[in-house]
Amino acid sequence: MTSSAARPAQSRLREIGIWRKFLNRPEFGSIIGAIVVWTFFAIIAGGKGFTSAKGIAGTLEVASQIGILGVTVSLLMIAGEFDLSIGSMVGASGLVLGYMIVDVGSPVWLAVVVAFAFALAVGAGNGYLVYKTGLPSFLVTLATLFILRGASIGLTRLLTNLTVISGIRDRTAGDPVAWLFSGVLFSPERGADFKVSILWWLVLAVVATWVLLRTRFGNWIFGVGGSSVAARNVGVPVARVKILLFMTTASSACLLAMIQVFSAGSADVLRGQQKEFEAIITAVIGGTLLTGGYGSALGSMFGAFTLGSTQLGIVFAGINTDWYQAVLGVMLLVAVLVNNWTRRRASEARR
Amino acid sequence: MTENVSPTPARAGAARLDTPVLEARNVSKYFGRVIALKDVSLAVRPGEVNCLLGDNGAGKSTLIKILSGVHGPDGGQLFMNGVEIRLSSPRDALNRGIATVYQDLAVLPLMSITRNFFLGSEPTKGWGPLRHFDLDGSSKIAIEQMREIGIEVRDTGQLVGTLSGGERQTLAIARAEYFGAKVLILDEPTSALGVKEAAIVLRHVLRARSRGLGVVFITHNVQHALPVGDVFTILSQGKLEGTFRKGEVDTEALLKLMGGGSELDDLQRELEELAAVAEKGVIVDALPPVLDETPTGTDGFITI
Numbered sequence: 001m002t003s004s005a006a007r008p009a010q011s012r013l014r015e016i017g018i019w020r021k022f023l024n025r026p027e028f029g030s031i032i033g034a035i036v037v038w039t040f041f042a043i044i045a046g047g048k049g050f051t052s053a054k055g056i057a058g059t060l061e062v063a064s065q066i067g068i069l070g071v072t073v074s075l076l077m078i079a080g081e082f083d084l085s086i087g088s089m090v091g092a093s094g095l096v097l098g099y100m101i102v103d104v105g106s107p108v109w110l111a112v113v114v115a116f117a118f119a120l121a122v123g124a125g126n127g128y129l130v131y132k133t134g135l136p137s138f139l140v141t142l143a144t145l146f147i148l149r150g151a152s153i154g155l156t157r158l159l160t161n162l163t164v165i166s167g168i169r170d171r172t173a174g175d176p177v178a179w180l181f182s183g184v185l186f187s188p189e190r191g192a193d194f195k196v197s198i199l200w201w202l203v204l205a206v207v208a209t210w211v212l213l214r215t216r217f218g219n220w221i222f223g224v225g226g227s228s229v230a231a232r233n234v235g236v237p238v239a240r241v242k243i244l245l246f247m248t249t250a251s252s253a254c255l256l257a258m259i260q261v262f263s264a265g266s267a268d269v270l271r272g273q274q275k276e277f278e279a280i281i282t283a284v285i286g287g288t289l290l291t292g293g294y295g296s297a298l299g300s301m302f303g304a305f306t307l308g309s310t311q312l313g314i315v316f317a318g319i320n321t322d323w324y325q326a327v328l329g330v331m332l333l334v335a336v337l338v339n340n341w342t343r344r345r346a347s348e349a350r351r
Numbered sequence: 352m353t354e355n356v357s358p359t360p361a362r363a364g365a366a367r368l369d370t371p372v373l374e375a376r377n378v379s380k381y382f383g384r385v386i387a388l389k390d391v392s393l394a395v396r397p398g399e400v401n402c403l404l405g406d407n408g409a410g411k412s413t414l415i416k417i418l419s420g421v422h423g424p425d426g427g428q429l430f431m432n433g434v435e436i437r438l439s440s441p442r443d444a445l446n447r448g449i450a451t452v453y454q455d456l457a458v459l460p461l462m463s464i465t466r467n468f469f470l471g472s473e474p475t476k477g478w479g480p481l482r483h484f485d486l487d488g489s490s491k492i493a494i495e496q497m498r499e500i501g502i503e504v505r506d507t508g509q510l511v512g513t514l515s516g517g518e519r520q521t522l523a524i525a526r527a528e529y530f531g532a533k534v535l536i537l538d539e540p541t542s543a544l545g546v547k548e549a550a551i552v553l554r555h556v557l558r559a560r561s562r563g564l565g566v567v568f569i570t571h572n573v574q575h576a577l578p579v580g581d582v583f584t585i586l587s588q589g590k591l592e593g594t595f596r597k598g599e600v601d602t603e604a605l606l607k608l609m610g611g612g613s614e615l616d617d618l619q620r621e622l623e624e625l626a627a628v629a630e631k632g633v634i635v636d637a638l639p640p641v642l643d644e645t646p647t648g649t650d651g652f653i654t655i
Contacts, residue, residue, distance in 0.1 A: 223462065343461070
């Protein structure tokens with residue numbers, strides 16, 4: 001103490017080791033988990049193609065689709081809210097897109113704009129309802145989950161007599177806008193297509209991490225999730241933060257719908273079912289607390305990779321895919337336990 | 352969209368010392384049929400600590416919510432440096448220099464010290480889409496401010512959850528001072544703390560006073576109020592029981608005023624009786640029947 005008094009302020013900070021710092025990060029568990037799970041399947045299914053270019057491309061594609069939702073959901077969960085409606089949002093905005101292209105005959109870019117506008121409006125509606133009613137977002141978005149699913153089945157049947165809109169591919173082949181969502185980045189070998197969705201996923205994760213850790217808005221997200229009353233007391237615009245985040249999760253669902261519809265060439269009401277839960281699991285594996293105020297967008301990226309590796313790994317290992325959900329549940333439990341431990345280390349260890 | 356909060360404390364130099372920096376004159380507040388506050392006045396001058404004392408339910412919280420812009424008063428006026436003001440929101444109050452530190456909502460335990468310190472007033476760097484929270488600059492300031500109040504920060508990412516209760520309250524006080532507060536409203540900052548921790552907080556209340564801030568210190572602990580208070584405002588059942596300057600009252604008088612006097616005597620007598628009974632070895636049956644009639648509040652309203 002006495003000898004350091006004359007030195008500049010910074011030198012009195014005790015340097016804590018990088019490893020210690022890493023242990024205290026919320027995404028710590030998810031990075032270890034991703035490595036362990038991938039290595040496990042690499043060992044048991046490596047000989048069957050899991051580690052081939054095709055296997056890796058497949059793993060990343062599955063991971064990217066879950067991850068696009070997981071990244072935005074983790075932001076919302078850090079702000080203390082849930083969005084269950086994204087599951088039906090994937091189906092609904094896909095139908096908007098398909099209907100615009102096939103039945104209205106609009107250009108692809110316009111259909112995309114309309115679909116995103118629709119998603120943003122529903123997201124804003126979710127956020128506004130949650131804020132105005134003060135009800136738990138779990139309930140409000142559970143309601144929108146069903147309203148969206150039911151209304152999109154009903155409306156599509158009313159308008160087209162079907163619940164699937166097909167023939168989209170004929171009109172989007174070669175369209176540069178469609179390529180943005182379903183294009184192939186590169187193929188090192190036949191059948192090993194690295195899709196553009198992987199890029200979307202990585203870019204989203206990086207941007208979300210930057211927003212969360214390096215912007216005012218990110219600080220507000222943590223504050224609102226920690227305690228919205230305390231945050232409001234120091235001047236954080238709580239309503240704006242929450243509504244914007246609900247709009248973000250809804251648009252990520254719309255983005256996933258674009259990727260799926262342009263890839264498959266058809267829009268289906270049932271697309272995106274259970275994605276809302278997978279997104280939450282991804283965020284939790286990534287170290288985000290269910291109660292808000294703590295978490296990581298980067299972690300959810302690794303969480304998505306873990307889910308992707310598991311799903312593909314089970315297929316490559318020749319295990320019946322029925323087991324996927326059971327494995328998912330076990331991973332969720334393990335993740336919650338690890339998270340509790342990490343958080344306790346970070347928030348209670350006094351030195 | 353983004354309010355630029357200047358951290359320079361534009362001290363009202365013109366304000367004379369005897370003009371209250373914040374004053375509530377005859378404020379009343381009703382919640383439906385309940386009279387939460389009736390004609391209550393309170394004034395705090397620069398460099399003065401006004402202890403707001405009262406039992407639970409006396410109306411302390413309602414009064415500070417009016418002073419901090421959470422509620423608007425149903426009657427009466429608020430003045431700042433002699434000028435009448437109307438507070439539209441907590442943010443409005445904050446911008447005018449009225450900072451409130453709430454007991455359990457002072458800071459967020461799962462956020463780092465730096466992030467807590469600047470929450471809602473984050474300094475930014477850069478331009479356009481690259482405009483970002485200046486974490487390095489903020490950390491330096493936060494560490495400096497923490498050191499000044501005697502908290503040695505080991506790591507800028509250290510979560511506030513690692514601080515003790517007293518340290519959390521002082522962090523919130525330091526933050527309010529840093530962002531230019533002229534009036535500090537402290538809502539029961541010591542009531543959940545042990546003796547040592549409470550002493551840390553009280554020391555900072557005095558420090559804020561010596562810097563010329565007006566402090567409204569809410570507590571129901573007379574032992575904490577007496578050593579730091581210049582003025583004592585006592586509320587009882589939504590009404591002003593009295594305002595006293597230091598030296599005009601002692602502990603016992605304050606306690607009596609807070610508890611409504613006779614009730615405390617009753618309690619003491621009852622406890623003595625119980626003790627006497629306990630000595631004889633009969634405890635349970637001797638307990639007085641509690642709810643043998645319709646429970647009514649002292650103001651005549653049914654309280655259930």
